[in-house]
Amino acid sequence: MNKLKSARTGGILVLMAIIAVLPLFLDNAFQFEIAILIFFNAIVCIGLNLLVGYGGQISLGHGAFVGLGAYGSAILTMQQEWDPLLSMVVAAAFTGGLCFIIARPILKLKGHYLAMATLGMGIIISIVINTEDQLTGGPDGMYVDGLSFMTDQIQWYWLIGGLLVFSVWASLNLIHSPIGRALRAVHGSEVAAEVVGVDTTQYKVLIFVVSGVFASVVGSLGVYYSNFVTPDIAGFFHSIELVVMVVFGGMASTFGAVIGAAILTILPQVLTFLHDFEHLVFGLILMLTMIFLPKGLVPTIADFFKKGDK
């Protein structure tokens, strides 16, 4: 147990060190932009990983929750002239509330039926955002004022980097709490978990709400950072991208989610030199990784080293 605990703190320390040292190696605004984007994606993925990796549920509609946070903040600050931080909290509460309401009927579903339901819910939300253009600006998106006290990109770097460390810490603590153990039991076998007295529904609902709120907060902050939002943020492809990050890095591994987010945020940037071949090569890399490392990067590498120990 002590060893477990030290591995946890060790991981967080390494992450903090990387975030602290990274600015020395970033020489322009674009590279900072990518780093911040990685942090944003990683935070959503940590939340999603709780649901997918630990809870054993599937969500193909998580982009919609990011979109709700983003548009909630955008509409409240720009059209109601609310304070941005208050807007963020209200948007997160709204998203959390929505998750709470739909969690019971949706999480009753299993496997592919659950995939269909979350996918359908995400697509409906994204169609609404695209269509209600008086509120959302439609497909053209809308401009949003930033946070008045955040004047510099480097401030954003530290803010979102700090938030990432906090998210990793919160996620690791949740996983190693009684709630986390109950969740893993649900993943193993829901019926068995229920038989030994775990209230599986309650835990699934809780984790669905938590991951929705993670996504919503990131959506809000992302809008304040970039000052602009388009419906793509809630779209099917963004949802798929998020799940892919989680699975690519390794399900049921918090650091896997962070590494998956980092690689899959950087990869498309690296591949732009391929021009038209970009998507083709991206798809191939994705397929090959999942075929040969079906558990994802981090768990496969971890297994490799564990075998080495013996």
Add this chain to the structure above:
Amino acid sequence: MSAEFLQFLFSGVTLGATYALVGLGFSIIYNASHVINFAQGEFVMMGGMGTVFFLGLGLPMPVAILAAIALTTLFGFGLERFAIAPARGASVVTLIIITIGASIVMRGLVQVVWGKEFHAIPSFSGDEPIMIGGATILPQSLWVLGVTVLLVLALRYFFEKTIMGKAIIATSLNRDAALLMGINVRLVLFISFGLSAALGAAAGILVAPITLTNFEAGIMLGLKGFCAAILGGLGNGMGAVAGGMIVGIAEAMGAGYWISEYKDAVAFILILLVLFFKPSGLFGKTGTERV
């Protein structure tokens, strides 16, 4: 029946027939392998785009259509052999992502080789609308319906009367038992993916004269075909056909009587409502989990 209603119904069943074929493709692959193939829509797209390409080479229409179906079937075989078979035993989410990767690859390939433009295929027998009860129907819609009916009947025959068809059913019921009975399970999987790809391609070719096609044309068609398959209960072939029809008609009625902007949302609203009350689709078996 008012002419307006009849008009919406005509476009609904045409759409529905297409969704039914795509949904059937999902069902066949799911039955054989328990994989949901997110590249099913790309098979549909490749049928349409392939026909455009072979017509461009100067081939006559029937030859171009067969060539496009053959090409797409090859991709189906390839997907099974090089991506699904090596990943045997991977989790549901991993398999979903592999097929999503395959769909990205196919879209990327078509975009690189054949470009991003929209293309049309000429209708099979002219564009002169036919008047029925005050509403009009395009001859191409009749082609869509007629060929769908024929394909569904042919598939029923295949699954009920032929050795290969029965082998696929046996594999879907119990893979290990099928293997022990001497069924070549690898061949069954291989054939299922090819068959499913061919069906998808046929659907894509049938609708291309009505809807136009480009490298992204398969995305929505694939998702709605998935709706059809889930609505009918996964793995239930006739359920998928019924599901496709329900989705198509609901969509046409929704667009006609409600708001046309929300046309694409209808299928998904419908599927959520159904799943809330019947968690395994309209005609699906309720499963039990063994501990």
